[in-house]
Amino acid sequence: MTEPTRRDAVSAPTDTRPSRGLRDFYENPAVPVASGDARTRRQAALLAAALGPPAAHGPAGALVLDVGCGDGTAAATAAPLLAGHRLVGLDWSHDALRRARAHIPHLLRAELDGNALPLADGCADAVLFSEVIEHLPDPDTALDELRRVLRPGGHLMLSTPNLAAWYNRALLLAGVQPVFSEVSLRAVHGRPGREVVGHLRLYTARALRSFLRAAGFTDVTVTGAPFHGVPRLLRPLDRAACAVPSAASILLAHARRR
Template sequence: MSPLRDFYDEPGVPINSGADRARRQVAQLREVLDGSRRRRILDVGCGDGAATALIARRAPGHDVVGLDWSTRALGQAREHGFGLVNGSAEPPGLPFGDATFDVVVMSELIEHLVDTDAALDEARRVLRPGGTLLVSTPNLAAWHNRVLLVFGVQPVFSEVSLREVHGRPGSQVVGHLRLFTRRALVSLLRARGFRRITVAGACYHDVPRPLRPFDRAFRRWPSAASILLARAERGELPGLVVRS
C-alpha cells in the first residue's frame, strides 16, 4: 500500500462521517431528488458509512452505493447494510461503467486527494448526461482563516505533515492535502466539464461557541463561509474521449 493509504488505515485517523457532514449531504440531496423516478447515487469516500446510511434512509426507493479505499472504513460501513465497493476516484479510477449514476456525492473528500483532476474526470464519466455532482469541502478563505493569517497562524483545515499538527489550531491530523477557495473550486469544476455550478456556505461544527454567531452569519456569504457546498451538472468537454 502507498503511505497515504497506510495513513487512512491507521486506527487513530478519523473515518467517521460526523452528524454535521451527514446532515449536509441529506440537505444537498433533497434539492436533487424530486421523487419522480428511481435514482442511482454514489457516495465517493463514504468513510464509516454513517452519512451514506442516512442518505439511504432519507432516500427510500433510490439505489445508494458507498465507495472507499480504506479497508478499515469499509469494515465499519458494512454494519449499515447498503451496497459497498472498495475503490478510489483517483487512478486507476472508479470501478463502474460510463454514465451509470444520476448523482455522485463527494462530501469532504476532495481535500484529501492527490489527483483532483482525475477524480473529477471519473465523477463526470460515471454520471449520466445531466447528472449531478455534489461536493462539500472546507474553505481556505473562511472568515476565521483570514483572521488567523493576519497574525501569521496556519489556517484551520490546512496541514503540512501527516504525522503532527504544526502551526494551526487543533491537535488531530486528518490528511488534508488540498484546500479550496470558492473561486478555485468553481474554476476547477468548470475546467473538468461541469456546468450550472452553484456554491452555498455552511457552518463548521468545531468553531468555539462564542464565535458561532459569526460563523452562522458568514454562512450567507459563501466566499467566507467555513464550508463550501457545490452543486454542478455534468456537461461536455470538447474533444474528450470517454473510455469504454
C-alpha cells in the first residue's frame, strides 16, 4: 500500500472556490454534517466486499480516504466493516474536523472545490464520498481530483440523495418542492422538512451513472439505501424502495478508476 504524501502547493482558479457564504454555512455547528447509519453500513459493506481481505493490500491493509468526512460518525459506523484497512478523513470545515477527532485517528484539512488534495497521485485504494457531491459548486473538478488520487482500478464509493426518490415523484405531481432540494441557505421553502442542509444540485440514478462514466470511471453500479428522515410509518415502504435504485431515497454508486 502506498502511504499518502503531501503535494507541493498548487494554485487553484479562484472562480470555483466556495463563496464566503458557503464557508460560513458549513462552519456553523448547527448545520448537519452526519448521515444515516443504514446508508453508511450498506456503503461500507459494499466497499469491504470490493476490497477483499486487508492482507491482500499489504500489512497495513488498503488506504481508504473518507473525503468530506464531516463529524466522523459515518466513519465510526463503517470502521468495524473496514477493520484492517487504514481510514483517513478529509474535510475543509474546521468545526467538522474538530468533532471528527473522536472517531478518526488520521485527519487532513483539505478543500476539494477548485483545489488539489494534499495527496500524491494514485495513493489511495478507495475513496468514500458520502453525501458530498450534492453540496459542491464544481463537481466536475472534484471527480477529476478523486480520480487522480485513486490508483488504477481503485474504488469510488459515492452516495447522494435521489432527486427521483419515490416520494419526490408524488410531491412534484402535487406541485410541491422535492425533498433534499434547496432554494435558500437561510430557510426551508416549499418542501417537507425543517433543516437547511446546503444542497446545490441533485441526481437521478441515470444521471449519476452517466456523470461517473464521463469523469473517467468504469464498472459503475448504483444501488439504493433508505433515508433516516422518512417518517416512521413510511419507513417499511422506503426500505422496500431500495430494491429499485431509481426510486430509492439514497443512491449508492460503486465505480472503479480506469
